[in-house]
Amino acid sequence: MSLEDTINEAIKTAMREKDKIALDSLRAVKSQILLLKTEGKGAEVSAEQEIAILQRMIKQRKDSYEQFAAQGRNDLAEVEEAQMKVIEQFLPKQLTPEELETEMKAIIAETGAETLKDLGKVMGVASKTLGGKSDGKSISEMAKKLLS
Template identity: 80%
Template structure:
């Protein structure tokens, strides 16, 4: 089942349960998917594009959560955190720090990277192979640490 169909089913479930936070989150995801489809016109929307949308939305909510927490607005921070958790349910299983490090070591070996100068080559490969499984910031930090 495509992400769009899964989201539509989840929206129906949230409506029946009268779960306002889930409904708002899911409608935002659906809106972004429809926007992507409109921009793509006749082209098919890929799973990678859908994952990128979800990751961007999670990152936006995490940033908002951090800002609200820093400002002492816990009421708004809780809403952002709840929405973030709902959206994360549709992402592939995220790699743990140990799993990410193991994957990065494999990628570094495959690319033949030896120093921080090869970071671009490692990041290009890692971004493609780990898309949806880890966020770019974690990938970058791990790559820098391993190449230093």
């Protein structure tokens, strides 16, 4: 079952349960998928594109959460946090920092990288291999830590 089908089923469930936050979050995801489809003139959306959409939406909500929290708007920050949790359910299982470090060490060994000058090589392989399992910022930070 595709992400779009899963989202549609989750929307139905959220409607039955009258869960406004989940419903708003899921509708936003569905909207982004439909937008991507129309840009591609009806072409199918790949799993990688779906994961990228979800990660982008989570990042947007995380940024909004941080801004609202910094301004003391906890009511709005709580909504953003709840929406993040709803969207995260549809991402693949995220790597723990220990698992990420293990994966990154393997990628560094595979690419033969030794210094920060080789960061580009490592990031290219890491983003393809770990895409969806960890966000780009975490991958980048771990790569820099291991290469320095």
